[in-house]
Amino acid sequence: MKLSSYLIATLKEAPSDAETNSHQLMVRAGMIRKIAAGVYNFLPTGLRVFRKVENIIREEMNRAGAIEVMMPFVTPADLWQKSGRWDVYGKELLRFKDRADRDFCLGPTHEEVVTDLVEREAKSYKNLPLTIYQIQPKFRDEIRPRYGVMRAREFTMKDAYSFDVNEELAEKSYLNMFNAYRNIFDRCGLTYKAVQADSGNIGGSFSHEFMVLAETGEDLVLSCDSCDFAANVETAPCNQVEPLEQSENLESLVEVETPNMTSVDEVAKFLGLKSDRIVKTLVLEADGQLIAVLIRGDHELSLTKLKKVLGVNFLELASEKVLKEANIVKGFCGPVDLNIPIYADYSIKPLKGFATGANKLNFHNINVCWESLNIQEIGSEKAMFSDLREAVDGDRCLSSDCSGILTSTRGIEVGHVFKLGTKYSESMNATFTDQDGKEKNYFMGCYGIGVGRVVAAAVEQNNDENGIRFPLALAPFQIVVISTDKKEGEALLKARELYDYLLNLGYDIAIDDRAESPGVKFKDAELIGIPFQLRIGPKSLAKGVIEFKDRLSGEVLELDQNNFEAIREKIDELL
RNA sequence: CGGGGUGUGGCGCAGUUGGUAGCGCACCUGUUUUGGGAACAGGGGGUCGGAGGUUCGAGCCCUCUCACCCCGACCA
Structure with a gap:
């Protein structure tokens, strides 16, 4: 990509409404722009990062045997009435009517649609198990959208749904997705924790949240200091009855x-x-x-x-x-x-x-x-x-044979897996014919990941005073060749030569050939979070070198400007 | 939804007792620069969120409205 004909929309100052680090940085780096409360444009660099996350998710979903589909953003009320959620889902569900006065809503999640889909197409036990997923926008009319794309009203979610013939196999599907989630977040380079959680509005009996640990997280996670128990405050059990020191002589009211x-x-x-x-x-x-x-x-x-x-x-x-x-x-x-x-x-x-x-x-x-x-x-x-209260720091861990103490950490919920059981297949009367010829309800699971939120969480977790330090897997470009000479000259020619060489070998690379001064290019590359810079200018040309700067380590190396092969080897070493 | 706050050029802001709108950044042109967000000169861009009102005159005062932001069980 030639940055001279690209859209690098970086800003020196962040808009005043951006509060968190990640929100400010994403706006300053020209990744996102708000167009209404909780509704955002993704600009070119932001979209590139977004797509990388999406691709990692897609690859791991496919690898786990899930099948991609795409369901509509606009969904008819009757499906929601069938499941009973038309009345239960509050104001978060954005409802509207079409020209013929029929009721619709913007899908905040897709259990109804997918249950209906599978019910029509997979009528036999022979079609199961089946895990279906999509990566698609959702709309939830949140009371208070905030922190940029972290809590947006319109957001993109990967949502997967598993269908099994019985509970035992449903648990297997659940575990399969759980492991896929680990792979996804590992590959995204996030520091996270899988914690026990509540299944909320979606219902069901068993669920885990994947929490990216960050101070600005909206959730509070309690983890045990001596076993691997971790849970959201909302659910962490604390039913121990602690005796209090107190005098026995009771006085009257x-x-x-x-x-x-x-x-x-x-x-x-x-x-x-x-x-x-x-x-x-x-x-x-x-x-x-x-x-x-x-x-x-x-x-x-x-x-x-x-x-x-x-x-x-x-x-x-x-x-x-x-x-x-x-x-x-x-x-x-x-x-x-x-x-x-x-x-x-x-x-x-x-x-x-x-x-x-x-x-x-x-x-x-x-x-x-x-x-x-x-x-x-x-x-x-x-x-x-x-047990009605929230657990607090210092509460005892209630896992069996554990005498540990719970401590709290803030977390950003980037993924959530639920075991749904037959909640939706029953309410929507969705059945398949089992081996014994009987009609049975599907055993379901559902699994979500907020794509934009993963991007924001990655920024929240990886930044310094110069901007975003994207992990290699998520950076908008992995390499940028910078010509520090703004004129058409020898440096730019050399830069183009190197860029073409690496581009043809398939590297994820950009060339900063804009007519800007060197400082601007360095600042932008660092703000945007490009891991490797290859700098060429009159000074380095005179010395016969090309400078290589590693964004993460800060290391600067001088490499032979005529030995592209060696430059390539250096990059391969770090990738 | 309740409480608070803010709306002035793309972004960040100033604007006095009401007197005809300004600064920094960004943008355009030119010259000089050329390794960490360059300098100088010139230039473009605003119905001051919108509607109504008070006034000779409104960015400023009043009314309504819209948008955006912050806080919100914990006070039960």
């Missing part, structure tokens, strides 16, 4: 005036208690019903866990309006005499007397005991308490 103190910290300070002796009462709306949850003051509620425990689809904190209607005093809510179902986290159990809101403006109760509260039973068991 007292109301205390706490003027304008609505936060745990304020109340704790005022009452002279530690925040783990305060219990906060969170009021939520769960499928239209109000419920309360008791969480220790120093803990956070995991909506994911609560959702699972309650078995509801819709769960969110009750709005002020709803609270007012229910006569609940915001900021001073408590479990005593509260007339809605109450659930409690395990950590409340050992508390002998604690402080809570008094359901009365500017008052809290102290010396509250859970024994006197009407805590809900869950399911058929009398499980008064359940």
